[in-house]
Amino acid sequence: MPLPFLTADRAFDTTDPVALPFDDHDEWRRPYRPGSWRVGAAALALLLASFVLLAAMIIAAAGTFGGAVATLGVAALVIVGALRMLRMGAWVSRAGVRRVSFFSTRTVPWAKVTSLRTVQQPVRWLGLPRTVQGQALVLDRPAGERLLLLSDHDADFLSRVEAFDRAADTVEAWNAEYGTAPAATR
Numbered sequence: 714m715p716l717p718f719l720t721a722d723r724a725f726d727t728t729d730p731v732a733l734p735f736d737d738h739d740e741w742r743r744p745y746r747p748g749s750w751r752v753g754a755a756a757l758a759l760l761l762a763s764f765v766l767l768a769a770m771i772i773a774a775a776g777t778f779g780g781a782v783a784t785l786g787v788a789a790l791v792i793v794g795a796l797r798m799l800r801m802g803a804w805v806s807r808a809g810v811r812r813v814s815f816f817s818t819r820t821v822p823w824a825k826v827t828s829l830r831t832v833q834q835p836v837r838w839l840g841l842p843r844t845v846q847g848q849a850l851v852l853d854r855p856a857g858e859r860l861l862l863l864s865d866h867d868a869d870f871l872s873r874v875e876a877f878d879r880a881a882d883t884v885e886a887w888n889a890e891y892g893t894a895p896a897a898t899r
Contacts, residue, residue: 738807744887745880747799748869750839758795762788802869803850803862803880805887810852812862821852821860823892828853829862831881836864839871850881 765788773781797815804811809822829852835844850863863870863880870877 738891741804741806741808741811743802743804744883745802745869745876747802748867748871748873748876750871751798751801751868754868755795755798758791758798762791762795765791803884805884807891809891810862810884810887812860819860821854823888825854826852826888826892827855829885829888829892836861836866838866839868848877848881850884 765784769781769784769788772784794815801813801815804813807823809820809824810826811818811820829850831848831850833846834849834851836847836849837843838845845866848865849861852860852862854860862884863877865871865874865877870880
């Protein structure tokens with residue numbers, strides 16, 4: 714059985730440092746593995762959903778079908794939330810770069826990227842309102858709009874500085890390959 718979430722690990726085992734790590738550049742891919750904080754939160758949400766599904770089964774066995782359907786709906790919302798949490802992050806393809814957040818998705822074509830660089834700035838810690846000083850991969854658009862793609866204190870890179878550097882370098886390599894503007898150096 715193929716395990717597609719392991720392809721990110723194998724993608725960085727290449728001996729050619731210039732090559733982009735994926736064979737099919739038209740498919741949207743995350744250039745890094747999801748972090749342990751993100752996977753752990755999703756696993757806890759799925760564990761909660763299993764208990765809610767068990768409660769729905771017990772409620773249905775007791776004969777209260779309206780309550781069972783409502784409880785089943787709550788479990789479905791928790792499962793959808795956990796799956797959406799796992800999809801969050803930066804995705805790249807030949808078409809551009811995509812920033813997936815919990816409630817929205819923004820896609821920027823490579824032709825609209827004026828610069829892509831790693832900067833030192835205050836970043837949100839695990840997506841919470843608290844900010845700390847850290848690194849962020851920032852994408853600039855022609856109208857002066859900035860889009861924060863990755864930070865070293867989000868759920869994917871907290872305590873994984875090397876993984877953040879590798880992911881930022883990979884996104885910059887995609888920009889250098891398909892973007893019209895040259896990628897900025899650090």
